[in-house]
């Protein structure tokens with residue numbers, strides 16, 4: 001990208017718009033060789049980075065709004081899964097062309113969302129490439145202990161936030177709209193919005209800090225993501241499929257298929273976490289309105305066993321346990 005052009009893009013679409021969200025701990029933001037921050041004392045810093053590649057992580061015809069919200073949400077969801085509070089982020093953008101309309105829409109969505117979640121854009125890189133890619137690195141604070149995949153213990157309850165499966169349905173609708181024309185407008189909108197505008201569970205994540213020690217965000221699909229917890233914690237789990245909170249938009253789908261979407265579909269960006277019986281009671285008492293559901297229990301052994309009415313439930317073939325780039 002020609003330098004003058006690159007600088008006007010940075011200034012117009014990113015630097016100016018980033019000024020809406022300003023944290024006191026940022027001493028120097030976009031414009032110099034580096035950003036400079038003065039981290040809060042007595043807090044841990046956490047980082048996470050994710051790249052979205054056009055045609056791989058999102059369809060080539062995705063709107064700039066969809067790409068921006070997905071790129072930031074995926075990263076914010078990782079912060080939520082650690083129990084972290086968002087602080088700053090950087091953005092590396094590779095563009096195939098300099099399209100003012102695209103840049104305006106992309107940066108508006110990105111920086112509106114950043115402002116909503118209280119995360120400040122402090123730097124980045126802008127290049128030209130043959131493929132559109134968006135890399136975002138987020139930084140966050142943790143006051144206590146991070147919620148780790150390796151911290152599940154035998155006897156813990158397994159819980160999920162919100163409802164599952166709407167993003168998976170949204171993906172089916174996006175790929176094949178005609179097949180879903182008999183669905184209500186309301187349910188189609190709900191599913192597509194879950195797919196394109198996920199809500200990372202940052203508030204819940206910070207609450208869980210005081211009640212749980214183990215969490216993961218549901219990005220690959222519940223079964224695959226619980227699998228990560230089990231592997232890293234060295235234990236097994238039983239999940240009762242009848243307890244899985246299904247998204248409303250799955251109502252008109254046969255239960256077996258709806259469960260399949262909820263259990264294997266990615267991109268829900270809800271949290272799956274474990275907690276002791278005592279912590280569960282405390283959490284329920286202190287946050288009666290918190291939207292979460294107990295779906296199973298950690299036990300000794302290996303692997304995830306799905307159950308229905310105390311019988312093993314076979315829903316998922318071995319080859320479809322969620323999305324894996326090199327699988």
Ligand code: ADP
Nearest residue numbers: 010014030031032033091093122123124125126
């Ligand atoms: P350098 O040549 O030192 O890498 P750049 O010319 O790439 O610097 O960037 C100039 C400034 O603009 C830096 O502060 C950088 O962090 C910031 N920047 C570049 N691209 C972006 C972007 N897409 N979003 C936010 N900040 C950016």
Ligand code: MG
Nearest residue numbers: 124125126127
């Ligand atoms: Mg640079």
